[in-house]
Amino acid sequence: MKIKIIADSCGDLTNEAMEKYDIGMIPLNIELDKVLKDRVVITPEQYYDKINEHSLPVSSSPNFAHWKEAFDTNLQNGYDKVVVVTLSSKLSNTHDQAKVAARKFYPDDVKILDS
16 A cells, blocks of 8 residues: 655655655745745745744645645555645644545545644
């Protein structure tokens, strides 16, 4: 059985670790002057530089559609199951969005873990 592990960008995994262990990443959104995908459009280093230039940014979780797309992509490309580790549900609705998408579309194939 082939299992895909996915984390949200708040897991702060290095690109090297994600590549070495084949871990996928779903970015949270960061709003500074505009909405930026964490670790896709803006690096952690750029994020910290921007904090010094601006007030604290606002973030938002990946929505239901982003999670469904990630599940579709991995389950249709050779993975039998997907395990997702999200930012704590006490800090963000990222976990809830992932859980809703998993339950609706892949209740037997996707497991969501609340860090």
